[in-house]
Amino acid sequence: MSIQLNLSPLSSYIPHQHPLIISGPCSVETEAQVHAAAAGLAALGKASVLRGGIWKPRTRPNAFEGIGNVGLKWLVDAAKQHNFLSATEVANAAHVEAALKAGVDILWIGARTTVNPFSVQEIADAVKGQDVPVWVKNPLNPDLQLWIGALERIAQAGITKIAAIHRGFAPNGPSQYRNPPKWDLAIELKRQIPNLEMICDPSHISGNRELLLPVAQKALDLEMSGLMLETHCTPDEAWSDAKQQITPEKFGELLDKLVIRKVEVDAKSLSELEEIRKQIDLVDEDIIEKIASRMKLVEQIAEYKAQHNITILQMDRWKHVIDRWNAEGARFGLAEDFISNVLQAVHKESIRKQTGRMNKREE
Numbered sequence: 001m002s003i004q005l006n007l008s009p010l011s012s013y014i015p016h017q018h019p020l021i022i023s024g025p026c027s028v029e030t031e032a033q034v035h036a037a038a039a040g041l042a043a044l045g046k047a048s049v050l051r052g053g054i055w056k057p058r059t060r061p062n063a064f065e066g067i068g069n070v071g072l073k074w075l076v077d078a079a080k081q082h083n084f085l086s087a088t089e090v091a092n093a094a095h096v097e098a099a100l101k102a103g104v105d106i107l108w109i110g111a112r113t114t115v116n117p118f119s120v121q122e123i124a125d126a127v128k129g130q131d132v133p134v135w136v137k138n139p140l141n142p143d144l145q146l147w148i149g150a151l152e153r154i155a156q157a158g159i160t161k162i163a164a165i166h167r168g169f170a171p172n173g174p175s176q177y178r179n180p181p182k183w184d185l186a187i188e189l190k191r192q193i194p195n196l197e198m199i200c201d202p203s204h205i206s207g208n209r210e211l212l213l214p215v216a217q218k219a220l221d222l223e224m225s226g227l228m229l230e231t232h233c234t235p236d237e238a239w240s241d242a243k244q245q246i247t248p249e250k251f252g253e254l255l256d257k258l259v260i261r262k263v264e265v266d267a268k269s270l271s272e273l274e275e276i277r278k279q280i281d282l283v284d285e286d287i288i289e290k291i292a293s294r295m296k297l298v299e300q301i302a303e304y305k306a307q308h309n310i311t312i313l314q315m316d317r318w319k320h321v322i323d324r325w326n327a328e329g330a331r332f333g334l335a336e337d338f339i340s341n342v343l344q345a346v347h348k349e350s351i352r353k354q355t356g357r358m359n360k361r362e363e
Helices: 031-044 070-081 093-102 117-127 144-156 183-192 202-206 209-221 248-257 272-307 315-331 336-362
Strands: 020-024 049-051 085-090 106-109 134-137 162-166 198-200 226-230
Touching: 020 031, 020 248, 031 049, 031 070, 031 248, 049 070, 070 085, 070 093, 085 093, 093 106, 093 117, 106 117, 117 134, 117 144, 134 144, 144 162, 144 183, 162 183, 183 198, 183 272, 198 209, 202 209, 202 226, 209 226, 209 248, 272 336, 315 336
Parallel strands: 020 049, 020 226, 049 085, 085 106, 106 134, 134 162, 162 198, 198 226
Antiparallel strands: none
16 A cells, blocks of 8 residues: 655756756865865756755764854855755754754755654654755664654655655675665655655765765666765765765766666556566565675685584584574465475585585695
């Protein structure tokens, strides 16, 4: 069942070509810095919105927590001078009041705030009666209902200019991403709220420059409406998140490499079957990544067994794995013979990996 929210399309309040491009520094550091970033972006003629963090929620104290209210004027002035709309993150009512007073055009709620309904409601109360766009990032943890609830709270405050920002989720174990995207959750949000537009934040998903292009391309292939990418004229000297920021010049090169694919039908007309197939493809990718991670652990076990002269196959351990897989499969309603077939294939590959590693060690 879909959720009906009264939402205005991005094109109704932001003139832009597809996709909508939002860019600027992770943090506003100095007046000169944000003006330089804006000038560099303006020269490219590709971005529509200048972003900049004013207040930065940090995990540990004594890190740079944002320049504060003084940076609002710098951000707004830089945006106006170069014909951008301005956007910043807010985490409480005081932030909302200061940002609106300074003339910030667009507010977004960050992932650390979305996890707390009390904080989201405080922001919703603060924007009530205002004609301001409010975009909502996904929560840190992969909780779709928290994300939906935050969007609903803003909508119930009378805000119609709402979009979701997909910035990835806190990792649960090793990952190539700073915040694994879990694309299936983003797609499920779009399925449940069909008229909700989504912006992808490859910078926070990637955590490093090397992954920005494939993540941005994936987002466009999944028909997301826009991209938020962090730029800094001297990214290695940035006061926050230096590794994921790029220069305006590199930003322009990245955008030029993106393939903007044609959509044969309107996004709203996509069949439910096609949406489900997309989710299947994404889950399949996750499965392959998890299996690859498992095999890396198998190689570590092989090395340990070789060092300590332990046999590859240990029946007690193998029985434990079979029992555990069968129990977990039954819990999720999976047939025992299906679980057996999958486990046999995984075990066969594990044995092959261990044998190969031990043989290589003996050579």
